[in-house]
Amino acid sequence: MAWTIDDLDTPAVLVDLDRVEANLGRAQAYADQHGLRLRPHIKTHKIPELAHRQVALGAVGITCQKLGEAEVMADHGLDDILLTYNLLGPAKLARLIALARRVRLTVTLDNQVVARGLDAAMRAAGLRLPVLIECDTGGERCGVQRPEEALAMARLVDGLPGLHFAGLMTYPAKGGTEATAAWLGEAKALLAAAGLEPTIVSTGGTPDLYRAHRVGAATEHRPGTYIYSDRFQASVGVGTLDDCALRVLTTVVSRPNEDRLVLDAGSKTLSGDTLGLEGYGHVVEYPQLAIAKLSEEHGHVSAAGSNAKPGIGERVTVIPNHACVVSNLHDVVYAVRGERVERVLPVAARGKVT
Amino acid sequence: MAWTIDDLDTPAVLVDLDRVEANLGRAQAYADQHGLRLRPHIKTHKIPELAHRQVALGAVGITCQKLGEAEVMADHGLDDILLTYNLLGPAKLARLIALARRVRLTVTLDNQVVARGLDAAMRAAGLRLPVLIECDTGGERCGVQRPEEALAMARLVDGLPGLHFAGLMTYPAKGGTEATAAWLGEAKALLAAAGLEPTIVSTGGTPDLYRAHRVGAATEHRPGTYIYSDRFQASVGVGTLDDCALRVLTTVVSRPNEDRLVLDAGSKTLSGDTLGLEGYGHVVEYPQLAIAKLSEEHGHVSAAGSNAKPGIGERVTVIPNHACVVSNLHDVVYAVRGERVERVLPVAARGKVT
Numbered sequence: 001m002a003w004t005i006d007d008l009d010t011p012a013v014l015v016d017l018d019r020v021e022a023n024l025g026r027a028q029a030y031a032d033q034h035g036l037r038l039r040p041h042i043k044t045h046k047i048p049e050l051a052h053r054q055v056a057l058g059a060v061g062i063t064c065q066k067l068g069e070a071e072v073m074a075d076h077g078l079d080d081i082l083l084t085y086n087l088l089g090p091a092k093l094a095r096l097i098a099l100a101r102r103v104r105l106t107v108t109l110d111n112q113v114v115a116r117g118l119d120a121a122m123r124a125a126g127l128r129l130p131v132l133i134e135c136d137t138g139g140e141r142c143g144v145q146r147p148e149e150a151l152a153m154a155r156l157v158d159g160l161p162g163l164h165f166a167g168l169m170t171y172p173a174k175g176g177t178e179a180t181a182a183w184l185g186e187a188k189a190l191l192a193a194a195g196l197e198p199t200i201v202s203t204g205g206t207p208d209l210y211r212a213h214r215v216g217a218a219t220e221h222r223p224g225t226y227i228y229s230d231r232f233q234a235s236v237g238v239g240t241l242d243d244c245a246l247r248v249l250t251t252v253v254s255r256p257n258e259d260r261l262v263l264d265a266g267s268k269t270l271s272g273d274t275l276g277l278e279g280y281g282h283v284v285e286y287p288q289l290a291i292a293k294l295s296e297e298h299g300h301v302s303a304a305g306s307n308a309k310p311g312i313g314e315r316v317t318v319i320p321n322h323a324c325v326v327s328n329l330h331d332v333v334y335a336v337r338g339e340r341v342e343r344v345l346p347v348a349a350r351g352k353v354t
Numbered sequence: 355m356a357w358t359i360d361d362l363d364t365p366a367v368l369v370d371l372d373r374v375e376a377n378l379g380r381a382q383a384y385a386d387q388h389g390l391r392l393r394p395h396i397k398t399h400k401i402p403e404l405a406h407r408q409v410a411l412g413a414v415g416i417t418c419q420k421l422g423e424a425e426v427m428a429d430h431g432l433d434d435i436l437l438t439y440n441l442l443g444p445a446k447l448a449r450l451i452a453l454a455r456r457v458r459l460t461v462t463l464d465n466q467v468v469a470r471g472l473d474a475a476m477r478a479a480g481l482r483l484p485v486l487i488e489c490d491t492g493g494e495r496c497g498v499q500r501p502e503e504a505l506a507m508a509r510l511v512d513g514l515p516g517l518h519f520a521g522l523m524t525y526p527a528k529g530g531t532e533a534t535a536a537w538l539g540e541a542k543a544l545l546a547a548a549g550l551e552p553t554i555v556s557t558g559g560t561p562d563l564y565r566a567h568r569v570g571a572a573t574e575h576r577p578g579t580y581i582y583s584d585r586f587q588a589s590v591g592v593g594t595l596d597d598c599a600l601r602v603l604t605t606v607v608s609r610p611n612e613d614r615l616v617l618d619a620g621s622k623t624l625s626g627d628t629l630g631l632e633g634y635g636h637v638v639e640y641p642q643l644a645i646a647k648l649s650e651e652h653g654h655v656s657a658a659g660s661n662a663k664p665g666i667g668e669r670v671t672v673i674p675n676h677a678c679v680v681s682n683l684h685d686v687v688y689a690v691r692g693e694r695v696e697r698v699l700p701v702a703a704r705g706k707v708t
Contacts, residue, residue: 009445009708086607091363113666142608253440254496312467331705351685354363
């Protein structure tokens with residue numbers, strides 16, 4: 001018997017596999033055209049099966065943010081992992097050694113404390129770990145602040161026998177492609193002059209995905225959200241709302257008055273992330289409805305601007321603002337093609353906070 | 355060997371059992387003093403062991419928001435459950451019947467569609483389900499809009515053989531105790547005049563907990579967050595920051611420059627909820643630090659206003675803005691007393707979205 005989305009209880013996270021394929025294919029074609037490698041960030045989906053699909057389509061490996069995510073991916077056969085996180089402390093270093101023994105592993109760092117900790121652990125284990133220096137090219141997250149600091153950190157890493165300097169990594173500032181290009185170009189030149197030419201220069205982010213080739217030094221890009229896309233990506237012009245593969249199926253559970261209705265999806269389903277957008281998602285079937293407020297298990301919708309209003313019990317589909325945090329709230333997503341439910345995908349790396 | 359907080363990897367959610375006891379005891383004493391019953395909302399902790407503790411201290415039962423939460427609690431022996439959600443659709447109704455056969459169950463509703471669906475299901479199962487009418491007394495969530503509508507809905511429920519009208523339920527508007535008291539008082543009088551005196555009048559919310567007795571009609575209150583408290587509750591005067599039992603242990607992983615440092619707890623650990631507060635949490639050991647921005651796995655801290663600044667590798671403790679959504683992000687919390695870790699508590703009802 002065919003299983004359709006009508007058979008699902010709500011709320012349910014749907015992932016449309018045809019849209020996933022299109023999103024992945026478009027990005028891989030772009031990367032191939034520009035001679036860039038793709039190393040997708042699995043934080044968006046946290047699902048080994050989708051990571052394998054990314055690799056099958058041409059990705060050189062994957063990126064993880066948490067050691068626990070990387071362990072889950074390794075358990076499922078992903079064997080080339082970049083871990084873009086400053087790792088500290090004996091518990092994580094012991095796990096890192098175990099992981100480095102079973103996959104091709106690269107890590108990032110932006111400071112001496114992390115470098116010396118990694119070095120000591122790797123030397124004790126008889127391993128040598130490839131390292132990228134994280135660079136703050138304007139995003140104001142982690143990262144060394146200036147190209148000269150990147151050089152100094154590369155020299156430090158190069159001198160530590162447990163580590164191997166492999167290149168640079170950045171998460172670019174929003175829209176700061178030119179600044180990123182200049183920063184990384186200068187760092188690359190400094191490194192080359194010092195005999196430390198970077199093998200890998202890794203940039204990131206879906207908003208910057210289709211301009212990644214304009215960062216001349218870049219050898220690889222780490223998009224995450226592109227696999228699903230979301231309302232935020234559509235708002236900054238990376239695809240359209242129709243490209244959004246992750247959607248939340250919800251039911252109207254209350255219509256307190258003519259101007260308000262309530263969905264069975266609140267901040268514990270959609271997350272409270274706005275990413276600067278108005279409201280908490282786009283209602284596909286009734287685009288004039290506004291998800292104005294979320295309580296934990298209810299989405300409060302203003303219907304004042306909409307002539308058409310769904311009734312109690314009617315189901316509607318919501319494209320969330322930020323797909324990555326929605327995945328992270330759910331134990332499973334439903335893989336669909338159109339109306340057909342193909343299978344249930346456990347979000348296997350969800351909840352791996354360490 | 356004693357297991358202490360120092361042995362935990364970060365980020366980790368700590369729940370201080372002494373603070374939990376104090377918070378629960380204070381609320382129960384207040385309720386006892388005023389002849390109010392407590393029916394704690396378990397959405398905050400989602401942990402059966404803590405629900406049992408609430409009942410042992412005097413709560414008449416528990417409140418759940420999701421059917422799946424109620425099922426987990428029933429599986430763990432909680433036997434008196436109020437489910438404050440409009441339930442729709444055959445999947446949920448079948449599960450509701452099974453649940454009604456094994457615990458003392460009450461539900462809420464605010465519309466005819468839900469009433470008729472519940473009635474049909476209960477009649478088919480040969481059951482009669484107690485129902486509270488949800489009232490919107492100013493909170494602008496779900497609920498009938500006026501006392502007259504509460505009466506009409508009570509009459510409808512009273513006439514349906516699968517249902518039994520048991521009373522009223524509301525989640526009061528912030529600070530609207532007087533409005534709530536007036537609304538419910540009027541509804542109660544209308545109901546009494548119609549021979550439908552409510553047995554239960556249930557109010558909710560931790561912000562309103564210690565003024566619940568001022569709602570004359572109220573027979574029970576459903577506080578949720580009070581067990582842990584959080585930065586928001588302290589900001590509205592329900593206890594102090596020191597009463598906050600749920601805290602997130604984090605490590606400083608980067609200090610990009612003099613004015614910024616980065617914690618290993620981002621929106622996937624602390625949630626992006628601000629609840630109108632500035633920033634994303636209170637750093638206990640360095641109260642002048644400001645958690646200014648969150649990315650998914652990093653907390654970006656402004657240290658500009660602080661003379662004391664933790665170094666890379668140092669651990670700090672964060673009191674989050676909103677404890678309920680933090681619980682919901684984590685598979686386990688660590689039950690501690692002071693520095694000692696007593697046990698690991700699975701957040702058993704986490705992820706029960708339906």
